[in-house]
Amino acid sequence: MSDGVRMVAREENGIVSVKLVILHPSESGARKDENGNLVPAHFLKTGIVHLNGAPLIDLQLGPSVSKDPFLQFRFEGKKGDVLTMTFTDSKNVQFTTQGNVQ
Amino acid sequence: MKRRQFLASGIMFAAFLSIRPSRLFAQWSSDSFKQVPLNEAFRNALGTADIEKTDKITIVAPPIATDASSVPVEIISAVKGERLFLFVEKNLTPLVFSCNYHGSALPWFALNIKMKESSMLHAVLWDGRQYIMSSVHVVVLAQAC
Numbered sequence: 001m002s003d004g005v006r007m008v009a010r011e012e013n014g015i016v017s018v019k020l021v022i023l024h025p026s027e028s029g030a031r032k033d034e035n036g037n038l039v040p041a042h043f044l045k046t047g048i049v050h051l052n053g054a055p056l057i058d059l060q061l062g063p064s065v066s067k068d069p070f071l072q073f074r075f076e077g078k079k080g081d082v083l084t085m086t087f088t089d090s091k092n093v094q095f096t097t098q099g100n101v102q
Numbered sequence: 103m104k105r106r107q108f109l110a111s112g113i114m115f116a117a118f119l120s121i122r123p124s125r126l127f128a129q130w131s132s133d134s135f136k137q138v139p140l141n142e143a144f145r146n147a148l149g150t151a152d153i154e155k156t157d158k159i160t161i162v163a164p165p166i167a168t169d170a171s172s173v174p175v176e177i178i179s180a181v182k183g184e185r186l187f188l189f190v191e192k193n194l195t196p197l198v199f200s201c202n203y204h205g206s207a208l209p210w211f212a213l214n215i216k217m218k219e220s221s222m223l224h225a226v227l228w229d230g231r232q233y234i235m236s237s238v239h240v241v242v243l244a245q246a247c
Contacts, residue, residue, distance in 0.1 A: 015208070019157040028216065030194055042125045055204040062135040064190055064198040064216050072212035075205070 005097040009083055016077040017099050018049075021070050022087055024095070028063035044069060044095075047087040051077065077101055134197050140189060140224075143196035147187060148233055153226060159236035161225050170242035172214045175223065179209035181234075183227035186211055192221035217242045 001017040024042065029041025047059035054076055056075055081101040088094050134147040144151040162176040177186060186209065188198040198215050209227065220241045227234050 013203075026216075028194070030218075051205060056207050057204065058202045060130050060134065060200045062195050062197050062199065064193050064195055066214040066216050070172075070174075070212075070214045072176075074208040074210045076208065077206060 003086070004095050005087070007083070007085065007097050007099050009081075009099060009101045011077060011079050011081075011101050014076055014078070015074055016081065017072065017085070018083065019070070019072050020097075021068060022095055023068050026067045026069060030063070030089065034069065040091055043060050044087050044089045047071075047075075047085065050084040051075065052082050053084075056083075070085050134200065135193045135195050138196070140196050143189060143236075144226075147197050147200060147202050148191075148226065148228075150233065153235040155235045156227075156234040156236055157165045157224050158234065159227055159237045161236055162222055163223060163240050164237055165238055165239070165241060167188070167217060167242045170219075170244050172219045173217050173240060174212065174214050176212040177210070177225045179227055181209065181227070183209045183229045185228040186212070187226040188215070189224040189226065190215065190217055191224065193198050193218050 006017065006021045008057065009018045024044055025042055027042040029038065031039045041063060043063045044061045044065060047057050047061065048055070049057040049069050057073060079101050082098065083101065084098045086094055086096045136143070136146060136147065139227055141151040144153065162178065162188045163173060167173040175188065177188065179186070179194040184203055186201045186203070189196045190198055197212065203209065217240065222237050222239050224235055224237045
């Protein structure tokens with residue numbers, strides 16, 4: 001698991017709920033620092049989630065996502081299913097994690 | 103295996119390896135995330151601003167957000183859609199995210215967002231036939247973004 005990503009996936013009655021936190025500044029480019037200077041934009045742009053190797057969700061994200069994005073989604077699955085996620089930010093840095101459904 | 107066949111298969115394998123997963127999905131669209139008024143943001147992201155209102159999508163968000171830098175928004179759809187979008191009307195960049203569903207993904211998504219000021223939130227779903235939309239208003243007590 002990447003240091004910058006925390007993921008929990010739990011199954012109940014065939015529905016898997018996924019909670020995901022990505023440690024990221026998510027700067028929109030519109031915020032000013034304490035000296036009145038604009039902080040350059042730096043935010044997550046894409047995210048791809050695979051379930052057992054097959055695509056499940058793909059995302060395009062903009063600068064309106066909050067700092068340290070907290071995402072949740074659901075799918076039909078079972079315990080032991082393997083989730084792989086890759087997020088890429090506006091500086092082309094990738095955040096990847098993999099985990100099993102519990 | 104002949105040398106020519108060996109080389110051809112090697113080239114095919116190298117070409118396969120060069121296909122990164124991100125290339126299999128829609129590329130990030132700078133047009134969709136432009137700083138434009140809402141109707142233009144609709145047209146840039148959806149190709150239309152003519153969207154039917156529905157009660158099949160529910161947006162769960164606090165009516166009054168005390169922390170505009172992190173407003174929790176949950177979107178629940180009663181119909182299985184293929185693509186989900188969230189727009190914040192008064193944000194500099196109205197489109198917050200677009201999400202494509204595949205396989206067994208359910209039309210339910212939650213995310214914390216930034217809001218510049220009090221605004222309407224619009225969740226838009228492509229149900230495979232048309233775009234449908236539901237909206238709520240959120241009051242913010244301090245500016246973010």
